[in-house]
Amino acid sequence: MTITEPAIEPLGESVLVLRFGERIDLALNARVHAVAAALRDAALPGMLDLVPAYASLAIHYDPLAWITTTTWRSHDDEAEPASSRLAARVREIVAQVTTVDEDDGRLVEVPVHYGGDDGPDLAALAANAGLTVDDAIARHAAVTYRVAMLGFAPGFPYLLGLDPVLHAPRLASPRTRVPAGSVAIGGAQTGIYPSALPGGWRLVGRTPLVLFDASRPSPALLRAGDRVRFVPA
């Protein structure tokens, strides 16, 4: 596949953002995860965090790791800031990332109890889509989704791959409290609320899995780049 170079720009003093595009797209998102993996392996000095998003990637870093304090002069630094030095290294690493395997990624099965009290919006959503409830469940559970990114709240996965028939606008007035584990649809996306949160997505079911637990060695159940299948329970 042809690969476009990402635009690399500073977002403040200690974040560099790589922008690969401006749309929700499986191939673009896979590219984000491949570059994130390469950057993780490169273990550059001063790396603090990597945040993959749909079509962009943030590198949180310590700019002091990209200066030499003995020779540091503010004037020189403005001519070639720490962010430019890091960006040059990042460009080299990105150039090495040639293959993007879209099927790469752990497969996680998520049991879901669809409808009823666990998915109070499912019946209306199915009716609007011209489907029976069983058909809507079958379509939602038929896809292998990709975790595009985690955000909004700790451990909240944004999943790519929702059947267009099931696309549904967000609620006009969001719920003040969505129960933890709720599986929901917002526009073209589907996701799972990791904890009780306010939310405007339509609730179609609920999983007993704990999506985020800070006391676990790996707190978030799902990682960006994982593949997910819902299993009706």
Added chain:
Amino acid sequence: MSIEVIRAGVLTSVQDGGRAGHAGAGVGRAGAMDADALELANALVGNASDAPALEMTLVGPRLRFARAASIAVCGADVDLLIDGVARPTWRRLRVEAGSLVDASRLRHGARAVLAIDGGVDVPRVLGSAASDLNAGLGPPALRDGDTLALGDAADPPPGATWGLDPTPWFDADPRLPIALVPGAHADALDARSREALFGEAFRIGNHSNRVGYRLEGVPLTLTAPIELVSSPVTRGTLQLPPGGTPIVLMAEHPVTGGYPLIGQVAAIDAGRLAQRRPGDGVRFVATTAAQAQSRYIARRLQLDALLRAIRERRP
């Protein structure tokens, strides 16, 4: 050993250097709003710079100490009383077992940090003791009647006994401009809004908190709506929701956002902004990313030198 919270104040919480390393899982950094105040107060009592301390907001706490302690208050100007006697801030103070520390009155500025030798001892969540009230991580905000455990203090306490000049590290004057780097979508503002961004004063809205400050007064509009997918944001990011009231993200910022990115507040002015109160003005002055980073590094090196001097008791 512990302290008893007689009065918690408006919003007093345990804060440290924040939670790094989990942003990819959707976990924001949190930590102290005024990071310089945290580091200096900790250094004055001999703690690691990012040790857990108490951050108070607008109206501070009244605390009863069960053990003798060294404390230091940095950040906002506080009328600090120890057993009813006025004591200075920005220096190490001795508190005896049974003493009452009253930091309830903040005269100038919005937030102060009270550091205690040995640090506040609360369970670490993902490597940090910080309260992230928005994400529900770390301890809840202090309540009246709470008991807080303290870590073990070194004896004799390390650190300088002299006081600091707060001038380079604290300024809550709302007339001082805040340096802002124009953001990825600043060019999408209409002509009037582009002019207003650096030409007019905004006012910090009442619904501002540790997540973000709403900048009211001059609604900003785009020439045309932009369709964006969620992308990374960080502390200091100035984003523009559809209502036209820009929001600058503070310590409890989310890690991604889907609103147009109008600008990025320079980190050297992050503490200065954190010291402003709802109703205070905000006026932006344009800077470049390179200049902002260079000034940040210069200030960081200056702060590191001061922290070393405090630890080594150099005058």
